[in-house]
Structure formats: structure tokens, C-alpha cells
Amino acid sequence: MRRRRDQRIKAKGLRVYVALVYAFLFAPIVVLVLFSFNNSRRNATWKGFTLKWYSALFGDSAVLDAFKNTMKVAIIATILATIFGSLAAYALTRYHFRGSSLYNGAIYVPLVIPEIVFGVALLSGFNAAGLGLSLKTVIISHVAFMVSFVIVVVRARMSGFDRALEEAAMDLGANEIQTFYLVTLPFMAPGIMAGALLAFVLSFDDFVITFFNSGVGNTTLPLKVYSMVKFGVTPEINAISVFMLGISSLLLLLTYRIQSGERRTVQEPDKG
Amino acid sequence: MTSDEVAIRLEGVTKRFGDFVAVDDISLDIRQGEFFSLLGPSGCGKTTTLRMIAGFEDPSEGSIFLEGVDVDRLPPYRRNVNTVFQNYALFPHLNVEKNVAFGLKRKRLPKKEIEQRVHEALRMVELQERGAAKPNELSGGMQQRVALARALVNLPAVLLLDEPLGALDLKLRRQMQLELKHIHEDVGITFIYVTHDQEEALTMSDRIAVMNRGRVEQVGVPEELYESPATRFVAGFIGVSNFIEGPIERRNGGGVMRWDEGQRVIVGAPAGMSLGNEVALSVRPEKIRLLEMHEQAPEEQCLLLGTVRDVVYLGMTTQYKVDVPVLGRQFTVLEQNVKVASDQTLWEAGERAQLSWHPYHNRVLPPGGEAEHTEEGV
Numbered sequence: 001m002r003r004r005r006d007q008r009i010k011a012k013g014l015r016v017y018v019a020l021v022y023a024f025l026f027a028p029i030v031v032l033v034l035f036s037f038n039n040s041r042r043n044a045t046w047k048g049f050t051l052k053w054y055s056a057l058f059g060d061s062a063v064l065d066a067f068k069n070t071m072k073v074a075i076i077a078t079i080l081a082t083i084f085g086s087l088a089a090y091a092l093t094r095y096h097f098r099g100s101s102l103y104n105g106a107i108y109v110p111l112v113i114p115e116i117v118f119g120v121a122l123l124s125g126f127n128a129a130g131l132g133l134s135l136k137t138v139i140i141s142h143v144a145f146m147v148s149f150v151i152v153v154v155r156a157r158m159s160g161f162d163r164a165l166e167e168a169a170m171d172l173g174a175n176e177i178q179t180f181y182l183v184t185l186p187f188m189a190p191g192i193m194a195g196a197l198l199a200f201v202l203s204f205d206d207f208v209i210t211f212f213n214s215g216v217g218n219t220t221l222p223l224k225v226y227s228m229v230k231f232g233v234t235p236e237i238n239a240i241s242v243f244m245l246g247i248s249s250l251l252l253l254l255t256y257r258i259q260s261g262e263r264r265t266v267q268e269p270d271k272g
Numbered sequence: 273m274t275s276d277e278v279a280i281r282l283e284g285v286t287k288r289f290g291d292f293v294a295v296d297d298i299s300l301d302i303r304q305g306e307f308f309s310l311l312g313p314s315g316c317g318k319t320t321t322l323r324m325i326a327g328f329e330d331p332s333e334g335s336i337f338l339e340g341v342d343v344d345r346l347p348p349y350r351r352n353v354n355t356v357f358q359n360y361a362l363f364p365h366l367n368v369e370k371n372v373a374f375g376l377k378r379k380r381l382p383k384k385e386i387e388q389r390v391h392e393a394l395r396m397v398e399l400q401e402r403g404a405a406k407p408n409e410l411s412g413g414m415q416q417r418v419a420l421a422r423a424l425v426n427l428p429a430v431l432l433l434d435e436p437l438g439a440l441d442l443k444l445r446r447q448m449q450l451e452l453k454h455i456h457e458d459v460g461i462t463f464i465y466v467t468h469d470q471e472e473a474l475t476m477s478d479r480i481a482v483m484n485r486g487r488v489e490q491v492g493v494p495e496e497l498y499e500s501p502a503t504r505f506v507a508g509f510i511g512v513s514n515f516i517e518g519p520i521e522r523r524n525g526g527g528v529m530r531w532d533e534g535q536r537v538i539v540g541a542p543a544g545m546s547l548g549n550e551v552a553l554s555v556r557p558e559k560i561r562l563l564e565m566h567e568q569a570p571e572e573q574c575l576l577l578g579t580v581r582d583v584v585y586l587g588m589t590t591q592y593k594v595d596v597p598v599l600g601r602q603f604t605v606l607e608q609n610v611k612v613a614s615d616q617t618l619w620e621a622g623e624r625a626q627l628s629w630h631p632y633h634n635r636v637l638p639p640g641g642e643a644e645h646t647e648e649g650v
Contacts, residue, residue, distance in 0.1 A: 164361035167328055170348040171355045172426065173378030182374075186365040 085150025133215025157191025
């Protein structure tokens, strides 16, 4: 009897603990979302529901410009990083060449290096090269760190690739180019898609690297939020944040869906 | 054999990987419509040979002719051969129908014809119901059939099969062996079949090339390989053999090895055998009779004395391991379990026995040669 009661108390305790952890993680976000709909300038008391902060946001040309810049950077950088990253992942898994293990390890450097160091390094690089800061330098910086993420994701996919599939395609009359498009690329596709989505999210909300390499007048959304926060957290900021949160969550959800789908279709080759 | 009956001709084909010689100067003629097996232990070069015919590897030396045409410079997609891969290599993103249609689509055949031929091929392997399934939804045996249909639907001049049944369990393998054999008879395409399983090769093949260390040891029909092994390796790899070595002396028209207590192994007169030299022979276990010590073996029979060490009752037969002191070897003897007399019993371990057989069953092996092949994981 006693043991059962103890267990009941334990189970209850665990539930409280878990609730606290989730509250700690999500309460600030919930508050942020709620107050973006609050009919008051102050983020303190609830004064009723409104959408006026959102309409103010979409009427604010500075915010809209920042959003356009962010999208431009994210889309172009994602396309470039996905192409470079996928090709690199293909080469690294498919061929062994001098220094290929060094390359394989070096991929992790942009993932673990402090972002501020990476940002400063790129900045001094652009200065040395005589490149004036602009959206172009932002795009280059983003590609530089996104490529690694794309490689890691695509390489993981390619590690399950059976070369016999390419031989089978050639055996059945497909030349090298057809083999790549008809067999290799479709196999890589889920990895490429997941890598691209991840890269897009990273670019979309990047602050530190963008901050160092954007120069004057090339504000992206995260930079805009930062400059607005200097004058206190206003409901407009809440609204922008909710908007960004929505886009990021959507893309991450999509990435997750693709990757879990991919796990189901990976064929386990039986060993003979 | 005229040249238009030859589907594939290998002429002095050699393949080196760095210093390692995987295939060493192989010449073979494989006939139109033949079921031809390349048989040997792992690492003997059989798969490399197959891959050179398919075009995945280039020979270091020598030439390969497909229906009389030198295909050395042709990439795999320009050769009229198709392969069934060891792990099937089905395209995971395509369903069964699209897998099978892959080769026909590359040939840009009319859509109607592709559909019809895919349908026929799937019917042949009894998978017409599963056309829409993805490969990973199928069992190993079904995937194997899809791989077969995908290759055969193209009606290649030669079908190459690389241990296609290796991943299947024994029962399914037996069943697929027979099905493959039937399909071969139906389509009339030349099959080249790579396997390390001698039983499988004997069951299915018209002719077999036994390979070892990159070389072809012997080419022949299954019976020839079993009854008249040309080398020590073949004698040991195909079935079980007992080996006898010793100096030979002259005996009217032939030779004989003699030991004390009347023990003798009589040899015919093989060409080029010089008397007085060491000679190596092999004899199959089922050719030898075990006689009681008091029985009298006919003078023209071979006779050795031994002690039974091991008795394994196998139902239809009993296998004995018998120590033969004069040779310092253990013989394997296989006896049919037919009771000749009502009081006849099996031999028991420790009993002394006479081993007797007709000299006709002795096979003279070339001197030197390979060490005996010991069965590994077969």
C-alpha cells in the first residue's frame, strides 16, 4: 500500500517537474505571442485583443524593406549553398582523393567556430579583398557557413547509397549523365531538400554574421528587430517576432517531415 | 564450335589491381544459349570476370568478344548484356513496374510496347500483382525476381548473374534455382552465373568453369568435373576426394603403388607418366567399399588397410572416416545403406577394415598443383 502511494507521489512530482521545464522554455514565447495581440503600448497588462500592431508592421516601409532584404539574402544564399553543398557531399562520399578525410573533418569548423569569430573573420576578409559591404557580402557570408550544414545533411543521406545502383542504371542503358539524373539525384533529393530548408532557416534568422558584414542601409529583419529593441520592447517587435517564429517553425516542421519520410524509404540492402 | 555459336569469347583476359592479379590470363568460349557457371571460392576472380564482361571493369590485358564483336572500348550502357546484381540494386525511388521499364525507356521504345513487355516480364516472375509496390515493400525473394525481370525484359544477348541467390535462405534458394533453370529454358538467352556454391553450380549449369586464384582450373559439364577432375583443386572443391601419393612401379601395361601386407593402388597407363616417379591420384568416397579383414579382395582391385575413426549415419548413406596408416591420411568413405545380408550392421569406430575399389575410379592428377581445398562456409 505504502509503496503504491509513494509511486503515486513520485509520478505526480515528475509531472510537476516536466510542466515547470516546459513553462520555462515556452512561457516567454507564449507571452510574446499574446502581447503581440494586446491593445496597449505597454507589454505589462492585457487591455484587449487587436491586430493593429500587425497592420502597423505591414504599413512600415522600413520593416518591409528589411523583410525583403532578408528574403532576398535567404533565397539566393540557400540556392547557392545547396548547390555547392550537395555537389561537395557527393564528391566526398563518392570519391576518395588526397586530402578527402581532411575535407570531411574541415566541414565541421564553421559549425563549431564561435559565430562572432566567423563574422569578424569574414569582415576582415572582405576588407582585405577590397569588397565594400553590401547585401552581396551578406549573401557570401551566409553561403560560407550554410554550405557546411548542407554538406552534413546531404552526406548523411549519401552514406547509405549503394554504388551498385549506378552500375545497374548503366547496365540498363543509361549513360553517366542520365544515371546521375535518374538514379543518384533522386536518391539524394530528400537530403538536398532537408539541407536547403535548414540552410534557409539559418539564413533567415541570422544576426551575428549579418551584423558584421551588412554595412550601412542593408538591414535585414533580425537587424531591424535589434535596432528597434534599443528603444524598448514594443508590441511591433512582438509582432515581427511572431511572424519570424511562424516562418522558422513552418520550415523546421517541413524539414522534419522530409527526414522522417526519408528514413522510411531508405532501403536496407541484405548482405549476402 | 563455329564463331557464330559463341556468345562470349574471352581471349587472354587479365585484370590487375595494383600488384594483385585478380584474373590471370583467362580464355573461354561460352556458347549461345548456354547456362554457364563461374564457380570458385571467394577471391578467385569470378566476380571480376563477370564485371569485365558487363563493362564495369576494363581488362588489363586481353579482349572480350560479344557475339563476335570486340567490346573492350564500350561502356556498360552500350553492351547488349544485362546483370542481376548480388544485392539486386533495385532503384528504391521507383516502383516495381518502373524498375522493370528502366532499360526499355532508355531504348526509347514506344510506350505501348514498354507496357506490354513489362507486363509479360512481371508475369514470367509471377509478380504481375505487385507492379505498383516499391522495392522495400517486397520480400528478398520477390526483390530477386524483380531484379531478374528488370534484366531479362531487355532481351540481352547474355544475362550475367552475380551470386543472385546468395541472400536467400536455403529453401527459397532451392526453389529459385529450379525457377531460374526453367526461365533459362524458356527464354533461350545465354546465362553466365557466378557462384561459390558447388552444389548450386552442379544443379543448374550446362557447363562450369572452376576458378581458383584468378585462373580457370577446368571447364566441363558437371559430370565431367565430378568424375574426372583435372586438377587437385577441382577434385577437392567439387565434392569430396581422397588423395593418394606415392612412387609408382611398372605392372603389365600400367603402374602400381605397393606397400606391405598386399596393399596396392593400381593405375592405368596415363599418357606421359614416367614410372618410378611420385604420382598423385584422387578417388571419390562412394567408389570405395569397406571389407571385413577376413574377406578376400580380387587381385585386380585396389586395396588399402585402415581403421574406422568416425561414423556418421546420414539416412540414405553412412559416411566413414577411416585412418590409412601407410598414407598417413584419413579417407572418407560413403556407403549406401542397403542391407545385403540380414545380419549386416554398420561399421563401428575402432574396427579394422580393408578399403577396396576398382582402379577405373582412380584419377591421376598433375604433379605439384594446389594444396587441397578445404571447405569453408559452404
